[in-house]
Amino acid sequence: MEIIEKIKTNKLVENQTEIQKICLHKLKSSPLPNPKSELWRLSNKSKFSNFLDYSVNEKDLKFDTPYPKNSQSTIRLIIGENCQIKLIKENYSIQQLSEDELDKYIKEQISCFDQNENWSDLLNLSLSCKKNILGLKINGSKIPPIEIFSNASSNSLNAKTLVILLEKNCDIELLQVNLGKEKSSLSQSTFFCLKENSSVNHGVVSYGENGSNLLNSLNVIQQKNSEYNLGSLHFKFNYARFEINIKQSEGNAKTNIKGMQITKKDEQISTYTKIDFNGPNGFLDQINKSLADDKSHAIFEGSIIVPKIAQKTDASQLSRNLLLSDLAQIDTKPQLEIIADDVKCKHGATISQLNEEELFYMRTRGITLAEASKLQLCSYFQEIISFIPVSKDRWDLLDKLLNEN
Amino acid sequence: MVNENLVKDVVKEPYKYGFVTDIETEKIAKGLNEDIVRLISQKKDEPKYLLDFRLKAFKKWQKMDEPDWAGLGYKQIDYQDIIYYSAPKQKEKISSLDEVDPKLLETFDKLGIPLTEQKKLTNVAVDAVFDSVSIATTFREELAEHGVIFCSISEAVKNHSDLIERYLGTVVPASDNYFAALNSAVFSDGSFVYIPKGVICPMDLSSYFRINSGDSGQFERTLIIAEESSSVSYLEGCTAPMFDTNTLHAAVVELIALDDASIKYSTVQNWYSGNEQGVGGIFNFVTKRGKCLGKRSKISWSQVETGSAITWKYPSCLLLGEESVGEFYSVALTNNLQQADTGTKMIHIGPKTKSTIVSKGISAGNSTNSYRGLVKMGTKATGSRNYSQCDSMLIGDQASANTFPYIKSQQPNSEIEHEASTCRISEEQLFYLQSRGIEFEEAISMMVSGFCRDVFNQLPMEFAAEADKLLALKLEGSVG
Numbered sequence: 001m002e003i004i005e006k007i008k009t010n011k012l013v014e015n016q017t018e019i020q021k022i023c024l025h026k027l028k029s030s031p032l033p034n035p036k037s038e039l040w041r042l043s044n045k046s047k048f049s050n051f052l053d054y055s056v057n058e059k060d061l062k063f064d065t066p067y068p069k070n071s072q073s074t075i076r077l078i079i080g081e082n083c084q085i086k087l088i089k090e091n092y093s094i095q096q097l098s099e100d101e102l103d104k105y106i107k108e109q110i111s112c113f114d115q116n117e118n119w120s121d122l123l124n125l126s127l128s129c130k131k132n133i134l135g136l137k138i139n140g141s142k143i144p145p146i147e148i149f150s151n152a153s154s155n156s157l158n159a160k161t162l163v164i165l166l167e168k169n170c171d172i173e174l175l176q177v178n179l180g181k182e183k184s185s186l187s188q189s190t191f192f193c194l195k196e197n198s199s200v201n202h203g204v205v206s207y208g209e210n211g212s213n214l215l216n217s218l219n220v221i222q223q224k225n226s227e228y229n230l231g232s233l234h235f236k237f238n239y240a241r242f243e244i245n246i247k248q249s250e251g252n253a254k255t256n257i258k259g260m261q262i263t264k265k266d267e268q269i270s271t272y273t274k275i276d277f278n279g280p281n282g283f284l285d286q287i288n289k290s291l292a293d294d295k296s297h298a299i300f301e302g303s304i305i306v307p308k309i310a311q312k313t314d315a316s317q318l319s320r321n322l323l324l325s326d327l328a329q330i331d332t333k334p335q336l337e338i339i340a341d342d343v344k345c346k347h348g349a350t351i352s353q354l355n356e357e358e359l360f361y362m363r364t365r366g367i368t369l370a371e372a373s374k375l376q377l378c379s380y381f382q383e384i385i386s387f388i389p390v391s392k393d394r395w396d397l398l399d400k401l402l403n404e405n
Numbered sequence: 406m407v408n409e410n411l412v413k414d415v416v417k418e419p420y421k422y423g424f425v426t427d428i429e430t431e432k433i434a435k436g437l438n439e440d441i442v443r444l445i446s447q448k449k450d451e452p453k454y455l456l457d458f459r460l461k462a463f464k465k466w467q468k469m470d471e472p473d474w475a476g477l478g479y480k481q482i483d484y485q486d487i488i489y490y491s492a493p494k495q496k497e498k499i500s501s502l503d504e505v506d507p508k509l510l511e512t513f514d515k516l517g518i519p520l521t522e523q524k525k526l527t528n529v530a531v532d533a534v535f536d537s538v539s540i541a542t543t544f545r546e547e548l549a550e551h552g553v554i555f556c557s558i559s560e561a562v563k564n565h566s567d568l569i570e571r572y573l574g575t576v577v578p579a580s581d582n583y584f585a586a587l588n589s590a591v592f593s594d595g596s597f598v599y600i601p602k603g604v605i606c607p608m609d610l611s612s613y614f615r616i617n618s619g620d621s622g623q624f625e626r627t628l629i630i631a632e633e634s635s636s637v638s639y640l641e642g643c644t645a646p647m648f649d650t651n652t653l654h655a656a657v658v659e660l661i662a663l664d665d666a667s668i669k670y671s672t673v674q675n676w677y678s679g680n681e682q683g684v685g686g687i688f689n690f691v692t693k694r695g696k697c698l699g700k701r702s703k704i705s706w707s708q709v710e711t712g713s714a715i716t717w718k719y720p721s722c723l724l725l726g727e728e729s730v731g732e733f734y735s736v737a738l739t740n741n742l743q744q745a746d747t748g749t750k751m752i753h754i755g756p757k758t759k760s761t762i763v764s765k766g767i768s769a770g771n772s773t774n775s776y777r778g779l780v781k782m783g784t785k786a787t788g789s790r791n792y793s794q795c796d797s798m799l800i801g802d803q804a805s806a807n808t809f810p811y812i813k814s815q816q817p818n819s820e821i822e823h824e825a826s827t828c829r830i831s832e833e834q835l836f837y838l839q840s841r842g843i844e845f846e847e848a849i850s851m852m853v854s855g856f857c858r859d860v861f862n863q864l865p866m867e868f869a870a871e872a873d874k875l876l877a878l879k880l881e882g883s884v885g
Contacts, residue, residue, distance in 0.1 A: 308802050323817040326784065336808040338827050341799035346826040351782075351814040 003052040003157070007031045013056060013129065019106055023126035026115065033119040042299050042331055044268045047239035051185045051213040056127055057156030078149040079160040080132045092140025097163065102135040105163060109191055109219065120217040120243055124189035127159035135163040138170055145173040145389065152186035152212065159187040171199040173389040180212025180237060189217045194226035201229045203388035205397065208237035217243045224252040224279070231387035233397065234269050235262040244273040251279020251310060257286040260384040262401065263296030270299035277310035284315040289384060292328035303335040304345060311340045317347040322380065324353060374402055422675070426512040426617050432491045435620070437484050439463060442590050445490050449559050454570055462579035462589030469583045475746040475777065479688060479715050487653055488621035489591045493535055509535060512615065530555055532596045532612045534625055539594045544608065554599040555610055558626055561597035568599060572630055576659035576696045584655040584690040588624045592657065595625035600635040611640045616687065622653035631666035633699065638669040647677050649685045651714060656691045664699030664726065671864055676712035683742030686714025693720035697729035705732035706749065707863040714743060719777065721750035724758035731760040734863040739772035748778035753786035753819065762793035763859050768804035775807040780821055782814040789816065795825040798856055
């Protein structure tokens with residue numbers, strides 16, 4: 001593992017920024033995540049090592065997007081390519097954070113990092129050079145939808161970082177697209193801060209190509225009366241991890257998460273979520289779906305933490321999984337850690353295959369097996385896809401998934 | 406607002422079984438080494454294969470680390486500061502109960518387990534284990550008429566050596582985990598049950614474990630074998646005196662069910678849990694596992710866990726036989742500074758296997774109560790099903806309730822369902838019951854009782870009366 005050797009000798013990137021130095025220093029003491037920890041226990045070691053085999057690429061590589069052309073009504077940004085933005089309109093403003101603001105914010109975050117839980121962020125921030133960090137401050141309302149792209153080019157490891165500070169009473173729709181090219185590794189870390197009364201409809205679509213790898217980390221801090229809605233979709237990665245870390249810093253906030261991961265061939269895709277209620281009256285509604293086919297492996301681990309202060313929390317978490325092949329594997333572990341007594345918390349998990357009775361019903365009405373299965377999958381996917389903002393009309397995600405399966 | 410103090414009072418029942426029996430005991434020196442293992446084996450006059458089994462386990466134990474994944478906070482156990490063998494002094498061979506030291510009989514009388522002919526419980530055969538040895542087993546002759554063997558494991562080693570050699574360590578191998586290895590090296594006694602082919606055990610069997618000595622650990626081992634088409638129901642109960650020191654209890658239970666056999670294993674665990682400041686109490690590290698070897702075999706675990714300062718216990722089922730069934734019903738109540746990490750493992754290996762898990766956790770005081778369970782569908786477990794339900798009830802805002810279900814499936818043609826919820830005694834429900842003239846305490850009892858009903862229904866009816874006397878559960882105190 002080339003990267004690890006370089007971390008140990010601290011020669012990973014030239015002209016290191018202060019943040020990179022801090023993170024590299026932290027990583028030096030534990031250059032690899034602890035394989036015994038629950039967060040990394042099930043991670044495929046050889047695939048993870050493959051992630052770290054590529055060398056860091058900081059060069060400008062043109063991103064040939066296979067996605068729909070930019071529409072006039074959306075704002076499109078590509079991290080590392082065209083990150084210059086300053087939009088000040090009558091009812092909203094989108095501005096880049098100054099270097100000092102960005103530095104300050106990231107350092108604050110690093111100071112709260114846990115070496116094990118935030119290993120992916122530490123790696124990301126030690127690799128991300130200045131131009132690959134995009135920091136935005138968004139204010140106002142009726143803001144056009146925003147699309148932000150991160151990509152990794154073939155035979156290299158790219159690190160992209162996104163920081164978004166959402167001012168009070170602001171609401172946005174944001175779609176983040178992570179694209180992994182053939183034989184590539186992408187490290188993406190996103191830091192979101194939602195101030196009071198703000199609201200976000202956030203979509204994360206990660207789509208890989210042959211042999212692509214992804215470490216995707218999402219850190220969200222919600223202040224009171226904020227609402228955070230996340231719709232996510234990960235598929236076609238040889239190895240992908242999606243780590244979601246949400247903190248309702250003062251409670252009284254609302255979080256809705258609908259995520260899905262689809263694995264085929266010998267892929268491994270995992271989702272780890274940690275929702276920390278740090279105040280009363282928090283709300284969470286989470287559903288995570290996995291579909292595993294061929295020899296693949298899908299993993300979900302979700303933890304809900306309700307300390308004493310978080311009275312009247314209402315949290316529910318559901319993990320629904322479809323196992324479609326004899327050689328595929330699914331691991332799921334929803335967790336509750338509760339101290340506050342006046343709370344409503346529940347979780348559920350199911351693993352099964354496509355419902356045979358439904359299939360039978362459709363076939364008795366003249367629908368072929370293939371069509372009936374497709375219909376079932378369609379309804380399985382639809383719940384998540386309809387929750388992803390911006391994508392609905394232009395992205396054809398459903399078609400893409402159905403044709404893949 | 407619910408009067409929390411009242412609620413706390415309801416779940417706080419003083420420990421009734423904390424007395425010490427003043428009896429002359431034979432103890433060996435503190436500490437653990439190969440010589441101690443040999444000495445225990447020698448004292449029990451064991452055959453060579455058993456000594457080899459112990460020594461092999463001891464070697465493995467020395468190389469193992471104490472597990473820390475459960476996140477239980479307890480002071481480090483000094484394994485050299487424990488007496489590994491302690492037995493009340495009595496005649497070598499006891500042919501009848503009359504020869505048992507009257508003090509011992511009196512102790513069990515006080516615990517609600519009369520052993521003497523005149524008083525013994527009807528329709529329940531009891532094996533009474535005091536510290537490291539079994540002192541008496543009732544109804545042996547009656548059971549023998551049906552071919553059922555029910556005796557202490559030491560006797561089984563002498564009289565049924567072939568069965569012990571064939572089955573001991575086949576369900577929980579010595580290297581299974583740290584505490585199982587320790588037990589395999591130093592186990593002193595326990596119960597042995599063998600139900601022959603086609604026999605439905607005519608009465609319920611019961612073991613009662615009593616720790617009396619403050620500085621010795623208890624390491625008992627239970628082995629139950631149910632041959633084809635046989636059936637047995639077994640209950641174990643445990644108590645210990647109140648000491649300021651922590652006593653280690655590391656037991657192993659192995660169950661084997663062959664074709665069409667069924668074993669129901671119920672536990673009412675009421676070891677001393679320490680005082681309100683968390684001083685003293687039993688460290689309870691137990692490995693319980695059942696192997697459904699035969700087709701359509703069934704193993705059912707039901708447990709009521711109320712005692713122990715630390716509980717680390719995951720009764721499991723290995724479902725190998727086609728259409729075999731595993732069940733786990735549990736109520737765990739923790740109070741004060743108790744910590745319980747308990748749950749089950751259902752490993753589906755054979756086709757069309759089924760398992761059900763119902764776990765109810767009640768946390769009060771500053772305690773921690775965790776459910777940790779594993780459901781695994783192996784590649785050959787076609788048409789298998791699992792259903793799990795884990796509910797927690799919190800009393801007070803200092804207690805913590807955690808749920809950690811591990812679910813793993815490698816078989817598409819199987820179904821796993823898991824659900825968990827957390828609640829508390831709601832003010833509306835209390836108000837409703839009180840407005841209908843039901844006393845506050847009774848209302849709480851009704852609600853706790855309702856919360857646990859799914860599990861209590863699984864406890865053998867025969868034991869209902871006995872269980873009440875036997876252990877006066879803290880929980881039952883509140884259930885009424």
